[in-house]
Amino acid sequence: MFRERVRRVILPPAQENIDKLEKVIKEGNYYGAQQMYKSTSARYVSAERYSDALNVLQSGACLQLDKAQITCGSELSLLFAETLAKAKVSYDEDTLDDDDLQKLSEAIAAAKTRVEGCSSFLKAAIKWSAEFGAHRYGSPELHDMLADYMYSESPEVDIGKVSFHFVRGRNPKKFASALVNFMGKCYPGEDDLAIVRAILMYLSLGNLRDANKLMDEVKMEVELKNLNFPSSELTEFVNYLLLTLQRDALPLFNMLRQTYKSSIDRESTFNELLDEIAEKFYGVRRRNPLEGIGDFFKMMGGE
Numbered sequence: 599m600f601r602e603r604v605r606r607v608i609l610p611p612a613q614e615n616i617d618k619l620e621k622v623i624k625e626g627n628y629y630g631a632q633q634m635y636k637s638t639s640a641r642y643v644s645a646e647r648y649s650d651a652l653n654v655l656q657s658g659a660c661l662q663l664d665k666a667q668i669t670c671g672s673e674l675s676l677l678f679a680e681t682l683a684k685a686k687v688s689y690d691e692d693t694l695d696d697d698d699l700q701k702l703s704e705a706i707a708a709a710k711t712r713v714e715g716c717s718s719f720l721k722a723a724i725k726w727s728a729e730f731g732a733h734r735y736g737s738p739e740l741h742d743m744l745a746d747y748m749y750s751e752s753p754e755v756d757i758g759k760v761s762f763h764f765v766r767g768r769n770p771k772k773f774a775s776a777l778v779n780f781m782g783k784c785y786p787g788e789d790d791l792a793i794v795r796a797i798l799m800y801l802s803l804g805n806l807r808d809a810n811k812l813m814d815e816v817k818m819e820v821e822l823k824n825l826n827f828p829s830s831e832l833t834e835f836v837n838y839l840l841l842t843l844q845r846d847a848l849p850l851f852n853m854l855r856q857t858y859k860s861s862i863d864r865e866s867t868f869n870e871l872l873d874e875i876a877e878k879f880y881g882v883r884r885r886n887p888l889e890g891i892g893d894f895f896k897m898m899g900g901e
Contacts, residue, residue, distance in 0.1 A: 609641060612650035616657045623661045632662070632670045639677065648685035655681060672715030679722035682730075689731030716751070720744040735766045735803075742767035749776045757784075757792050765799045770808045774815030778823065790828035791865055794836045802874040806843055813840065831861040848880040 615638050622631040635658035642651035655678040663671035720740055728736035735741070745763035749755055757780050764773040777796060781789040793816060800809035813836075820827045827833070835858040842850050855862065855872060862868045876882040 609645055609647065609650070612642065612647075612653040615654055619654075619658060620661060623665065628662065628665065628667045628670055631658070632667075632673070635674055636677065639681070643681060643684060648681060648687070651681050652678060652685070668715075672719065675719040676715065676722055679719055679726055682723070683726040686730060687726070689727040689737060716747050717744060720747065738766060738768040742769045742772070745776075746772065749780075755780065755783075758795065761792075761796045761799055765796065765803060765805070765808070770812040771815050774812055774819055777812075777816055778819045778825070781820075781825070781828070790830045790832045793828060794832050794868070795865065795871075797836050797840070798868060798871040798875065801839075801843065802871045802878065804878040806840070806879075810840055813837075831858055832864065834858075835861055843875070843879050846880075848876075848882070851876065851880065 619631050619634055619638070622634065635654060639651040639654045639658075642648070642654065655674050659671050659674035659678060662674060720743055724736035724740045724744065727733065727740055731737060741763040745760050745767060748763065749757075749760045757777075760776065761773075764770075764776070767773070773796065777792055780792055784792065793813075796812060797809050800806075800812060817827055835854060838854055839851075842854060862872070873882075873884050877884055
């Protein structure tokens with residue numbers, strides 16, 4: 599009787615492969631190196647040596663990006679984020695500064711400056727941080743990075759999708775700058791919509807503090823730049839709304855919705871957002887909680 603012998607492949611330390619693959623990159627064989635980075639990291643993942651896999655992917659992503667190999671660097675960056683999830687690496691407030699995970703911020707920085715596919719990478723990183731971190735919607739820092747990237751690098755800015763990520767971040771001041779900048783580029787009549795949409799999106803998450811801060815920052819920046827703040831019934835409505843939500847005043851909230859109905863109806867999503875705000879602040883249950891706002895947020899997030 600023969601006994602089958604299982605050969606166990608002993609994987610070397612990650613640095614050996616990193617050095618070897620760096621030589622392949624320096625020789626200009628970018629495609630060959632790419633396949634080797636993917637297969638090598640996959641072997642480390644199979645062996646559950648996730649730290650080694652992450653080191654290989656981070657090194658490969660940064661080297662490929664440094665050589666302007668955009669597609670290759672983007673692919674490895676995305677694999678890096680997906681491997682964080684596979685490894686079930688926990689995310690906390692210090693993750694981006696932790697020595698062991700410094701590779702994440704380095705890869706993000708590299709992708710942000712050079713990669714068209716940066717948004718895919720950051721979305722994967724946000725998904726990881728939501729699954730293995732304390733924030734339901736994912737890391738606020740990563741949302742801010744993605745919002746900033748989408749606004750500054752996208753050929754045609756979708757301010758709704760940019761707003762989706764900014765309201766899940768922690769930088770109302772930068773969000774205000776983006777909105778004021780957008781006001782100078784958008785079509786007539788879009789400026790007040792952009793501001794009010796942003797305020798309502800903050801409020802739909804129950805975040806009255808940052809909604810107020812955003813409004814204050816927008817008004818300050820408009821004044822500093824000698825611009826005119828959009829004056830319309832819609833902005834008048836949202837100013838009253840911010841005051842109303844500071845107290846228990848559901849009848850006044852409903853009266854405002856009725857009084858400014860024609861302005862609110864300028865964008866269909868505003869009523870969905872206001873339904874969510876009524877639930878968050880006054881406990882008013884939506885008629886069908888499975889529809890509406892969830893689909894709107896999915897659309898805005900581009901998932």
